[in-house]
Amino acid sequence: MTPSVQSREFDSRDPAAIHRFLARTYGTDLRIRAEETGYHFVHQRIDAGPFALTATGQTAHLDIEVGEMDGLVVSRSRTAHVKRTCEGSTHRFGPGDVYLTTRPGRPFNLRWAPGLVEFCVLDLTVLTQVATAAPARRPGRIRFTDLGATDARLAGQWRKTTSYISDVVLSNPSTRTQPLVVGNAARMLAAAALAIFPNTAFTDETSADRRDASPATLRRAITFIEENADRDISAADIARAATVSLRAVQLAFRRHLGTTPMAYLRRIRLDRAHHDLIRADPRQETVSAIASRWGFASHSRFTARYHASYGVPPRETLHA
Known part of the structure; x- marks a missing residue:
């Protein structure tokens, strides 16, 4: 929706x-x-x-x-x-x-x-x-145990996060209506709040998490990501689909692929955007519209990431 x-x-x-x-x-x-x-x-x-x-x-x-x-x-x-x-x-x-x-x-x-x-x-x-x-x-x-930021540096990070979301995500009509972009922005704010303010969120890695971080877990997680990359899914959704804890699925990706579940999801979405650029009619589509459809709010960041992966700027792919 x-x-x-x-x-x-x-x-x-x-x-x-x-x-x-x-x-x-x-x-x-x-x-x-x-x-x-x-x-x-x-x-x-x-x-x-x-x-x-x-x-x-x-x-x-x-x-x-x-x-x-x-x-x-x-x-x-x-x-x-x-x-x-x-x-x-x-x-x-x-x-x-x-x-x-x-x-x-x-x-x-x-x-x-x-x-x-x-x-x-x-x-x-x-x-x-x-x-x-x-x-x-x-x-x-989750219970927050203090009202103030842990330190001034983290308080500054909150200001940068909200400025980015306000100036890049919500000020652009082509991104503010995209479910993937809005969902990513919400989780970015949540992650920042959990990092900045002391709280009781569960973060410790257990022996069960290490045991569950298996190749089978990774396969289940990857299957879910590839089948649902067009939906607004979170790391918790990926863990739930893989029937393990959030820590276990994070450990599985780090152990076997050297990345995180959300970074892998962004890579899949970049690939889907690449295929859309190849098939798109440049008279009817724009790079920005395709990027935001796949959850990339910042045009400059998408362009840099795309160029690093495919060797050409996305505009060149669109007009090829």
Whole structure:
């Protein structure tokens, strides 16, 4: 199914309208109190289904009580100072900080000073796609143990990731409607969040994983990838099809092919794009359209990868 990527803007000075908008958009119980009257609130959001990117600015000192939220909200303060309180624990964040606004399923309070904050709202199922174990060893809901990034370098990586997705993936009409591109972007955000913020995701390799990383596992995984390369599949889907844990299928690819399941999937998709370029009518198709159909959001990266694999730029193949 083609993803519905929608851009939405909201601009208001009416506190009641602002309250209704936030409750409707984020699907949770909340209360807002403002020290100032007639404050100005601006909200720009790109909703891509499994994730949304938002830039929000306001001119008041707001006290916000937020009920339980199921999604993960990663925030980057651009100019605002934010104080977050949950279960007696208080954290303060300022301009440049990257932090978790939510711990899924737990209510919290915010004290938001005037300024701009960027949010990424991520569906929890995407985290599971990136970090899941085998069904028999499923660790349950992933729990984040700290709100702040592990270090400044990782916080910078989050900024680069969201900028890439906003500027390259979602700003291009030819990529933002492609299921493979949107799915890849969601998992990129999930992987970044799991790398940046301390959490309980299952990552350890076990003796069972090493035993299961067999040639038979690899064959099952490759068969699934080749039969489903046109679908939005994740490493967890590949592991499930191979009837092993995520770690086992990753180990199988590393041990026998020197690569990862997702890198192998990208190689298959590059080959499919190559065949489409050979068969395409250059009067009706473009390199960018074919690349994005196979999950490649960046035209320059696709061109470089294609040239390295086939010795010619993709445009030359299309017009041959």
